[in-house]
Amino acid sequence: xxxxxxxxxxxxxxxxxxxxxxxxxxxxxxxxxxxxxxxxxxxxxxxxxxxxxxxxxxxxxxxxxxxxxxxxxxxxxxxxxxxxxxxxxxxxxxxxxxxxxxxxxxxxxxxxxxxxxxxxxxxx
Amino acid sequence: xxxxxxxxxxxxxxxxxxxxxxxxxxxxxxxxxxxxxxxxxxxxxxxxxxxxxxxxxxxxxxxxxxxxxxxxxxxxxxxxxxxxxxxxxxxxxxxxxxxxxxxxxxxxxxxxxxxxxxxxxxxxxxxxxxxxxxxxxxxxxxxxxxxxxxxxxxxxxxxxxxxxxxxxxxxxxxxxxxxxxxxxxxxxxxxxxxxxxxxxxxxxxxxxxxxxxxxxxxxxxxxxxxxxxxxxx
Numbered sequence: 001x002x003x004x005x006x007x008x009x010x011x012x013x014x015x016x017x018x019x020x021x022x023x024x025x026x027x028x029x030x031x032x033x034x035x036x037x038x039x040x041x042x043x044x045x046x047x048x049x050x051x052x053x054x055x056x057x058x059x060x061x062x063x064x065x066x067x068x069x070x071x072x073x074x075x076x077x078x079x080x081x082x083x084x085x086x087x088x089x090x091x092x093x094x095x096x097x098x099x100x101x102x103x104x105x106x107x108x109x110x111x112x113x114x115x116x117x118x119x120x121x122x123x124x
Numbered sequence: 125x126x127x128x129x130x131x132x133x134x135x136x137x138x139x140x141x142x143x144x145x146x147x148x149x150x151x152x153x154x155x156x157x158x159x160x161x162x163x164x165x166x167x168x169x170x171x172x173x174x175x176x177x178x179x180x181x182x183x184x185x186x187x188x189x190x191x192x193x194x195x196x197x198x199x200x201x202x203x204x205x206x207x208x209x210x211x212x213x214x215x216x217x218x219x220x221x222x223x224x225x226x227x228x229x230x231x232x233x234x235x236x237x238x239x240x241x242x243x244x245x246x247x248x249x250x251x252x253x254x255x256x257x258x259x260x261x262x263x264x265x266x267x268x269x270x271x272x273x274x275x276x277x278x279x280x281x282x283x284x285x286x287x288x289x290x291x292x293x294x295x296x297x298x299x300x301x302x303x304x305x306x307x308x309x310x311x312x313x314x315x316x317x318x319x320x321x322x323x324x325x326x327x328x329x330x331x332x333x334x335x336x337x338x339x340x341x342x343x344x345x346x347x348x349x350x351x352x353x354x355x356x357x
Contacts, residue, residue, distance in 0.1 A: 099187050102191075106161075106184065107195065107198055109182070
């Protein structure tokens with residue numbers, strides 16, 4: 001068993017707790033499976049880095065980070081950025097979908113009212 | 125055969141200026157149909173417009189001026205209009221110029237005619253920041269198209285049927301200005317400017333509020349670049 005620093009333990013435990021919470025949100029249908037994927041990967045990677053000192057040290061040396069904690073933070077930040085970008089893309093898509101829906105709704109309502117008036121006129 | 129013309133008026137909280145504008149349109153062009161696109165107004169815009177006897181389509185939420193125009197294009201296509209004229213609700217655009225604006229499109233000389241404040245001296249004076257923006261974007265359009273369009277921000281335009289058919293599915297949401305003109309020209313549509321005199325808005329709020337003044341140049345520069353490098357569909 002390798003020696004785990006306090007930071008590593010805190011990081012890893014935090015990641016595990018977050019992963020469990022994400023899964024719980026999926027279970028309660030508050031979070032869709034699609035969105036949970038990035039979260040589960042992110043927390044999984046952070047947890048592995050936290051628990052495995054050799055891997056963390058190897059990555060830190062290879063990528064030339066100054067310290068092990070920087071590596072963990074770098075991964076966390078990379079995932080946060082990926083998540084934000086993903087949400088921006090999703091939101092842009094939702095905005096334009098929403099626009100189209102509002103437009104079609106307005107046009108349909110206009111058509112329904114026109115038809116209704118024509119019907120009233122005919123029945124009279 | 126005379127073309128069927130629809131005047132589309134996007135209106136967001138324009139109850140004060142709309143009746144005057146509608147009366148003016150009716151007085152100068154009694155034969156054209158008018159569609160008011162009530163863009164999620166919180167005031168009585170829709171009721172006021174209906175009382176004037178024009179057709180009204182109401183958005184359940186606010187989509188912005190471009191979104192409202194796109195609805196107008198969709199409506200025009202579904203109701204088989206040949207030409208759509210875009211006109212502001214606030215009384216800036218004098219319907220007396222409708223005929224001059226329509227003439228080149230009706231004659232088939234161009235696909236989009238733009239009521240322009242700058243092709244000849246029309247006496248229009250804008251505040252310095254607006255003038256700077258207008259200069260910048262007519263420069264951008266000149267760079268992109270190799271020929272100038274002086275009034276890129278003019279919201280007084282006439283569109284031929286083939287343009288409407290494209291615009292009903294693909295239209296900028298917020299500011300239908302320089303990027304739109306670049307995209308339309310790259311699709312092969314012919315644009316032409318027609319000199320008009322514009323007035324001060326009579327009431328209500330401009331679409332171009334302070335927050336948008338910062339976003340506007342960024343968005344339009346980026347969108348212009350995209351319109352230029354994107355493959356026209």
